[in-house]
Amino acid sequence: MTRATDYTLDHLDHLESEAIHIFREVEGEFERPVILFSGGKDSVVMLHLALKAFAPAPLPFALLHVDTGHNFPEVLTYRDDTVARTGARLYVAKVQDYIDDGRLRERPDGTRNPLQTVPLLDAIESGRFDAVFGGGRRDEEKARAKERVFSLRDAFGAWDPRRQRPELWDLYNGRHAPGEHVRVFPLSNWTELDVWRYIERERIELPAIYYAHRREVFLRDGMWLTAGDWGGPRQGETVEERTVRYRTVGDMSCTGAVESEAADVADVILEVAASRVTERGATRADDRLSEAAMEDRKKQGYF
């Protein structure tokens, strides 16, 4: 048995307690919650917290992955191993299916991130999910800084900043009409560094691409991208081998690697703490499109 020596909570314990409280509120108030699980570090931390919230009972939620068709193979393997280990039920919504039958069209720039919205909303509707956990953090981006922990979405999945409910104390109001759902962000108050420190403290395993490795990459718009069927490299872009790692894990077409020698969690924490560029700024082409890129995508029902 362990004994607390004083009654002060460390900030990671504080954030953990807050997130666990949020998972339990959703279990208490909703019928069919689901966790968006991509194998990215934020979703991995979310899953870890959800398991803690209900232990020793099994996870009461299913997992949902929107597969762009351009995922890193290492991440898909990680996803499937995790599902097997936790015994969770996994739903997969495939962007490729929508492109194959013409419901969605490939964009000229080859990026599939914006294409995830429709399959996501369809999966939420057909799964009759009324609460959808996302790994979004308020420190990521300006539009996210104003996001609620419980974010109400209408029948089209749309986010209307003016219709969001004020959120006071830790009294979350999850009431919603049939057809509407609530996006829930248990990591709202975490920063990138908090996530990494928590991964270190809890010894959480991540897909290997988060750590430094040798990879064939080419340079586009100042980012190192992995060569692949999705449309790279183009003419004039040369592939070379570099030691890189990923700070975020998304669609291969728009997620860039950073040059890094950080081979383990401790190295990554040092690197993140010293970094002069945000993770989205460094590695997400889609957020560079305009000042309001994220705000616009969220209004359309994006994560």
Next chain:
Amino acid sequence: MTHDLLRLATAGSVDDGKSTLVGRLLYDTKSVLADQLDAVERVSRERGLDGADLALLTDGLRAEREQGITIDVAYRYFSTATRSYVLADTPGHVQYTRNMVTGASTAELALILVDARHGVVEQTRRHLAVTGLLGVRHVAVAVNKMDLVDWDRSRYDDIVADARALAARFDIEDVVAVPLSALLGDNVVERSAHTPWYDGPTLLEHLEAVPVGTDPATQPFRFPVQVVVRPQAGEYRDYRGYAGRITAGVVRVGDEVAVLPGGRTTRVVGIDLGRGDGTVTELSEAFAPQSVTLRLADDIDISRGDLLADPGRPGHVTRSVGGTVCVLSERPVRPRDRVLLRAGTRTVRAMVEEIIDQLDIDTVDYRRAPQELRLNDIGRVRVRLADDLPIDDYHELRRSGAFLLIDDADGATLAAGMADAPDRYAGADI
């Protein structure tokens, strides 16, 4: 030493330089990264400004940028070697009282801006009133734009005296003022060369030193049950635990607890912290605000909405809640309105019985109530409940004296409430 967490809320308008001050805090604590700064510099240039406008760091939505105002609470994060900060950046316009109330609800410290040229104005009064009502115990008054009054000490002293006098009216005990210039950075993080007459802390030094939280050892135990954990299989087949977050006090294995509103008592036989591998760690004690799972000696019917409490100091179980509310929605609150009242994890049907009075936030006087309380209005009400509710005096136990009024029809949050002790309204039918 523990690296702890301080939640604070800012209040002030664009004109006070609030966005600039928040931008300065982020910038000087190295919480702003190069790409964010590049974007700010680019936009500043496009707008024909000389230097980087740090206020742009905190501008969020396009609608806000277009109107040059802040319409919603934004959350910012920065940290130092000893503390992480969650800052609720709230707009200070008259019509946005609801945002200030929202931001202050979770804050332990309110950072209130005063323009040194204008001194304490009505808006400052409003900010202090909300701060006091919401039970925020610490106030830091940032007397900003001191450079524009030539770092005049007597000007500063007058403002501080005014602010302290007001704060005392709202029962705010801890008030610390700092003379600063957010634009130039003086006394925000770096000490100013212009204020040799000032021997207090810089703003950040003060934030670093403020004590965090209320000592749980002084509080009665409160634990709203969120869910019942029953694996019903495997090695934990017979496990039955009550999961929740401790909102006040300390609990130890062996403690007696009252189950409210029912009133039976039982004993805590185990305190569990879940682990990622599906097992649990057993603790001998736990304290607010930890999330834990409690095992109890007796097989009592306990479910979500029940409150486990210190049987020696159990609070009040009532069907009539009196308290101060701030209306948060377009729909007004009127007598005889049928609503839902949410407190802790319990939601009960309720009827607004009476609007007792309304707070005039500019004069800070309570006046006879109008027919209704509208968006951003603050007033005292009495609400009758269809079922028993355990609740505390908000000003003694913040987390277990807070409630929401919810529209049963569309689920909207109508009002935020802070319960009074029941004997506050002598003669009320309790």
